[in-house]
Amino acid sequence: MFLYGASGHAKVIVEILEAQGIKVEGLFDDNKSVQTLLNYQVRRWNEKMDRNKKMIISIGSNIIRKKIADFITGEYEIAIHPKSILSQRSIIGLGTVIMGGVTINVNTYVGKHCIVNTNASIDHDCVLDDFVHISPNVALCGNVHVGEGSHVGAGSVVLPGKKIGRWCTIGAGSVVINDIPDYSTAVGNPCKIIKNMHQGV
Numbered sequence: 001m002f003l004y005g006a007s008g009h010a011k012v013i014v015e016i017l018e019a020q021g022i023k024v025e026g027l028f029d030d031n032k033s034v035q036t037l038l039n040y041q042v043r044r045w046n047e048k049m050d051r052n053k054k055m056i057i058s059i060g061s062n063i064i065r066k067k068i069a070d071f072i073t074g075e076y077e078i079a080i081h082p083k084s085i086l087s088q089r090s091i092i093g094l095g096t097v098i099m100g101g102v103t104i105n106v107n108t109y110v111g112k113h114c115i116v117n118t119n120a121s122i123d124h125d126c127v128l129d130d131f132v133h134i135s136p137n138v139a140l141c142g143n144v145h146v147g148e149g150s151h152v153g154a155g156s157v158v159l160p161g162k163k164i165g166r167w168c169t170i171g172a173g174s175v176v177i178n179d180i181p182d183y184s185t186a187v188g189n190p191c192k193i194i195k196n197m198h199q200g201v
Helices: 008-020 060-072
Strands: 003-004 026-028 040-043 052-055 184-187 190-194
Touching: 003 008, 052 060
Parallel strands: 003 026, 003 052, 026 040
Antiparallel strands: 184 190
16 A cells, blocks of 8 residues: 655555555655655656556545545555444545544445544444545534535534535634525634535645
8 A cells, every 4th residue: 555645644544554564665745855754755746647557536625625635646555543333334445544533424425535533433324525634523413514625624513414515614612503695714613614615626
């Protein structure tokens, strides 16, 4: 397995793969000053590389993960920490990382290239579209829908049945009691919109 991205987020993924017994063959990063990470070699990617390498994009930024996934049509894999709890009736998309302490309950769908971070709780019938990041200690109650590219900040709570639109940012510690429209930044308890970008990413 190769990782694209060699920073703090990659360190966590390396240890998840090691815990799964998956061999990490190396990492790629555009920063030429980064040569190793956790004693693994870091190289530069170029278009001549073998696109059939099994890999995960190990970068925390949702928009950068999307740009890389659009550029590199590799053979993406899933990393799931052995101390997470996943319903056998949940679906996890390729390129997604599930970190330690996560719980994902029945009939939940997690899209491609998502991050479900440490100790997050995702209840039944939730939908996370591609490139979503659910931060540490977030609680998504049942039937929550998080749109493509959205980032739910650490310790936030989303009440049952609520929808967070595409490419939104929910501030840390927020309590989402209403639907949040696309391209919004919303914070607080109760969560209120402080900015809305009326255009796509």
